[in-house]
Amino acid sequence: MEADEKALVEAAQQDPARFAAIYDAHFARIYAFIARRVRDRAAAEDLTAEVFRHALAGIRQFEWRGVPFAAWLYRIAANEIADHMKRRAREQTEIQAEEPTGGELEIVEHRAALHRLVDRLPADQRRVIVMRFAEERSTREIATEIGRSEGAVKQLQWRALQTLRAQMGRPA
Amino acid sequence: MTERNQFDRLDAVIDAILDGRVMPIVDGDLAALALVAADLRDLPDPQFRDRLRRELLKENDMTTTMTATVQHMIPCYLIEGAAGMIEFLEKTFDAEVLQSHASPEGKVMYAEVKVGDSTIELGDANEQWTAKAAPLHVYIPDVDAVYARALAAGATSIYEPMQQPYGDREAGVTDPFGIEWYLATRLEGGPRPPGFGTVTAGFRTAGAPKLLEFLVDAFGAVEVDRTSGPSGEIRHAEIRLGATMIELSEAHGQWGPTKGAYHVIVDDCDAMYERALRAGATSVAPPETKPYGERSAAVDDPFGNQWYIAMKIA
Numbered sequence: 001m002e003a004d005e006k007a008l009v010e011a012a013q014q015d016p017a018r019f020a021a022i023y024d025a026h027f028a029r030i031y032a033f034i035a036r037r038v039r040d041r042a043a044a045e046d047l048t049a050e051v052f053r054h055a056l057a058g059i060r061q062f063e064w065r066g067v068p069f070a071a072w073l074y075r076i077a078a079n080e081i082a083d084h085m086k087r088r089a090r091e092q093t094e095i096q097a098e099e100p101t102g103g104e105l106e107i108v109e110h111r112a113a114l115h116r117l118v119d120r121l122p123a124d125q126r127r128v129i130v131m132r133f134a135e136e137r138s139t140r141e142i143a144t145e146i147g148r149s150e151g152a153v154k155q156l157q158w159r160a161l162q163t164l165r166a167q168m169g170r171p172a
Numbered sequence: 173m174t175e176r177n178q179f180d181r182l183d184a185v186i187d188a189i190l191d192g193r194v195m196p197i198v199d200g201d202l203a204a205l206a207l208v209a210a211d212l213r214d215l216p217d218p219q220f221r222d223r224l225r226r227e228l229l230k231e232n233d234m235t236t237t238m239t240a241t242v243q244h245m246i247p248c249y250l251i252e253g254a255a256g257m258i259e260f261l262e263k264t265f266d267a268e269v270l271q272s273h274a275s276p277e278g279k280v281m282y283a284e285v286k287v288g289d290s291t292i293e294l295g296d297a298n299e300q301w302t303a304k305a306a307p308l309h310v311y312i313p314d315v316d317a318v319y320a321r322a323l324a325a326g327a328t329s330i331y332e333p334m335q336q337p338y339g340d341r342e343a344g345v346t347d348p349f350g351i352e353w354y355l356a357t358r359l360e361g362g363p364r365p366p367g368f369g370t371v372t373a374g375f376r377t378a379g380a381p382k383l384l385e386f387l388v389d390a391f392g393a394v395e396v397d398r399t400s401g402p403s404g405e406i407r408h409a410e411i412r413l414g415a416t417m418i419e420l421s422e423a424h425g426q427w428g429p430t431k432g433a434y435h436v437i438v439d440d441c442d443a444m445y446e447r448a449l450r451a452g453a454t455s456v457a458p459p460e461t462k463p464y465g466e467r468s469a470a471v472d473d474p475f476g477n478q479w480y481i482a483m484k485i486a
Contacts, residue, residue: 004461020446023225024458028216035214045220049227056228111211118215122299133215136190139183154179161182161205168208 009069013060022059023052026070028112030077033100036108037081047084051077074099110168117167125160128153178202182209189213222455229446240443242391242414247308247373248293248433248480250301251349254280257294260347261285263325264318265310267292288312288370293435304478306432307352307374309419311364315357319343322353335359352430367396367410367417376430377475380406380422386473387411389451391436391444393418431476441483445469448479461485 008025011018030051035044054076062072075097082097089095100108118129127146131137139157143150181199185206188195190213195206251257258280261267265287272283279296286292287310297303312318315333322345323329330344330352340356347353354374358364377383384406387393396417397410405422412418413436423429438444442459449455453471456478461467468482 017229017446018442020225020229021442021459023228027221027225031216031221032214035216041217044214045217045224048216049224052224052228111214114208114211115215118212119218120300123302129212130215130218132186133190133209133212134217138187151176151179154183155175157186158179158182158205161208164212165204165208 005069006064009059009062009064013062016056016059019056019059022055022069026073027052028115029070029108030073032111032115033074033077033108034081036104036111038084043084047077047080050080054080071099114164114168117164120167121160121163125156125163128156129160132157182206185209222449226450229450240392240438240440240447242393242416242444243437243439245373245413245416245418245437246291246293246435247306247371248295248435249305249349249351250295250297250433251303251305251351252297253349254283254294254296257347257349257351258283258285260322260325260327260349261287261292264322264327265312290369290371292371301433301478304431304433305349305351306430306477307354307376309354309356309372309374311356311358311368311370311372313357313363315341315343315355318355319345322347322355327353365410367412369417373416373418373432373434374430375418375420375432375475375477376423376427377420378423378429379475380409380420383473383475384409384411384420386451386453386475387413390448390453390473390479429476431478433478433480435480435482438481438483441467441469441481444481444483445471448473448481453479 005025008018008021012022027048031044031048034047034051035041038044038047051073055073062069078097078099082095085095118126121129128142131142131145132139137145139150139153143153146153178201181202182205185195185202186209189206189210249257258267258269258272262269268286270284270286270291273281275281279298281295283294284291285294295301310318319329319333326348327345330346333341333343333355336342339358339360341359342354342356345353345355364370375383384393384395388395391413394412395409396412399407399409401407401422405424407421409420410417411420421427436444445455445459448471453473456470456472459467459469459481465485466482467485468480470478470480472478
């Protein structure tokens with residue numbers, strides 16, 4: 001696992017075209033971390049974009065020091081979040097850039113794993129989940145858009161959550 | 173509580189979660205699903221994810237990705253009842269099963285079958301990998317005999333063997349799995365047209381020039397020959413993907429659009445995957461190293477075809 005990750009990062013350092021593999025591996029966790037802290041979709045998207053732009057620009061400078069590559073990305077994300085908070089704060093306040101640790105890290109990694117599983121749902125379930133949560137649409141709106149009954153959409157939604165719950169191995 | 177009632181209650185809980193309201197939960201099963209729903213509240217928009225990915229790659233101007241090349245392509249059949257199709261191929265074409273792997277439930281997970289000098293891959297469709305059945309064109313020494321064998325094996329006739337103006341004696345059948353087979357014997361100029369194997373995959377789509385453009389941009393396809401119809405549409409085009417010839421035509425009348433799945437063997441999986449995404453494909457699965465000696469990825473093209481991009485690794 002670590003050897004795999006090291007190979008990915010080294011490949012991207014030699015040829016930034018390989019950065020896409022790093023993006024695919026870490027997008028979910030970085031987005032989940034930022035979204036949890038900023039609680040605003042548009043800001044979460046802007047900050048996530050900034051994190052990966054910085055990471056891409058700085059990938060050649062990254063050095064292995066025995067910590068996972070994700071820690072480096074979390075550090076960049078924490079800095080971006082702190083800058084964002086400072087810009088938004090009306091008064092001059094001290095805002096520390098804090099990387100996720102302990103319970104927060106666990107929550108973020110758990111959510112990122114869940115969000116990745118959404119991609120693996122059967123197509124009709126995935127569509128409903130994406131429209132419902134990422135696009136924040138009602139089941140009625142989804143039903144109209146995909147040409148199914150509202151009941152059918154609610155049933156797909158139930159099934160999808162059951163599948164996700166089973167795959168996450170949550171205790172019943 | 174009825175099932176429907178449960179679906180409605182979960183929906184109300186999700187409304188509350190999305191609005192940031194607190195909702196009392198009583199039922200155990202519902203509570204567990206509400207926890208999952210709460211964790212989905214920050215689900216990223218996949219369109220944002222894909223757009224950012226494209227932007228990052230563009231900013232990086234990855235000229236290196238353009239160098240990835242396709243070595244050859246194998247048509248894949250994900251159908252209901254793959255075992256039956258294997259039997260059909262054996263009965264009709266004396267096909268040889270190179271390998272076949274069954275799931276514990278007896279489904280065909282993956283099979284490789286040889287017809288003449290060509291390989292076809294098969295598997296049972298499932299929820300994730302849905303049924304696709306694009307037409308195939310086969311050159312055999314005796315079309316009349318193979319046509320009769322196909323019908324005996326359960327196929328239905330599209331048309332009986334007949335002489336075609338392009339120098340083939342040709343027949344059409346639909347096998348019991350809904351796949352169209354165009355059976356042909358070359359009457360002049362050798363056993364097969366130049367570049368063709370025994371089996372050739374056919375693409376029929378609405379807007380064939382767009383699909384051709386995609387194949388060129390994504391996989392470096394080369395147009396070898398084209399016959400146009402009266403209004404300039406592609407009647408028939410021969411296109412090379414690495415060492416493999418494919419055929420393309422504009423869907424029309426009873427010949428509706430078809431969708432297929434294809435395994436492209438490339439020299440650089442990651443680079444080819446990037447190239448396909450930039451050509452307009454959408455990601456199904458990013459590149460991943462598999463335990464069976466392959467690094468592979470999957471994408472959908474905008475025409476409903478699915479592409480497994482694979483690189484053999486030692």
